[in-house]
Amino acid sequence: MTETPAFYDDLAGCLAEAWRRLEEGAAHQSGFHTPALATIGRDGAPRLRTVVLRGIDRAARLLRVHCDARSAKAAEIAADPRVSLHAYDPKAKIQVRIEGTARLHGEDGIARAAWAASRPMSRIGYATAPGPGTPLAEGGATAPPQDDDGVEAGFPEFRVIVLTAARLEFLYLARQGHRRALFSWDGKEPAATWLAP
Ligand SMILES: Cc1cc2nc3c(=O)[nH]c(=O)nc-3n(C[C@H](O)[C@H](O)[C@H](O)COP(=O)(O)O)c2cc1C
Structure with a gap:
């Protein structure tokens, strides 16, 4: 049987574990490095x-993701900022679901700092034409930038999505009994409760 983790019967510990996993995901190629982000489509x-x-x-309960201003997700967030994020680490057997609102940052201090910290490889896409989601006659019919100046020219299309968590749901799968907890900050006071898994 897997060893019972310290957070198992500790609500605050579950929340701390969720944030720790998210921080680890942002820093490394862990299970939480590539979560799924949900938006509400224009339809x-x-x-x-x-x-x-x-x-x-x-x-501050903030999560940061990068995207292209020309992408569908950017238009969707601009029209309706309600988003949801899902991550699952199969090794840890932990799922985190976050609901909240997103803000798009472009050509401001937040975008400049994020751009400066990005690798050139990550910047190339923002200078590629036509924009993401455009139908193409052939799979490779896009024009990436030819030199460093061309890569830098992508900055106006670069957007930082800053998600503020209003609710976070934690689920830990264990043979000795699953643990599910909900944390919310959208009421008068922060709230925390166990949920039946
Ligand atoms: C591993 C992986 C990581 C990705 N990371 C991002 C990302 O950070 N930002 C992004 O805009 N798209 C990312 N994508 C591409 C998106 O999943 C999506 O295909 C694309 O952004 C178009 O989405 P949209 O039309 O809903 O805007 C990633 C895809 C994969 C497979």
Whole structure:
């Protein structure tokens, strides 16, 4: 039987474990490095895609993801900021689901700092034409930038999505009994409760 982790019967410990895993995901290629981000489509239907978790601010309950201003997700967030994020680490057997609101940052201090910290390889996509989601006659019919100046020219299309968590749900799968907990910050006071798994 797997050893019972310290957070097992500790609500605050479950929340700390969730943030620790998210921080680890933003820093390394761990199970939480590439969560799924859900937005509300312009037609009201859910839209889901894999993203890279770039940064976490546990105290402010912020999660940072990068995207292209020309992408569907950017338009969807601009029209309706309600988003949801899902991560599962099969090794840890922990799932985290976050609901909250997202803000898009472009050509401001937050975007500049994130751009400066990005690797050139990550910057190339923002300078590629046509923009993401454009139908192509052939699979390779896009024009990436030819030199460093061309790569830097992508900055106006670069967006930082900053998600503020309003609710976080933690699920730990264990043979000795699963543990599920809900944390919320959208009421008058922060709230925490166990849920039946
Ligand atoms: C491992 C992985 C990581 C990805 N990371 C990002 C990301 O950080 N930002 C992003 O905009 N798209 C990322 N994508 C691509 C998206 O999943 C999606 O295909 C693309 O952004 C178009 O989404 P949209 O049309 O809903 O905007 C990633 C895809 C994979 C497979």
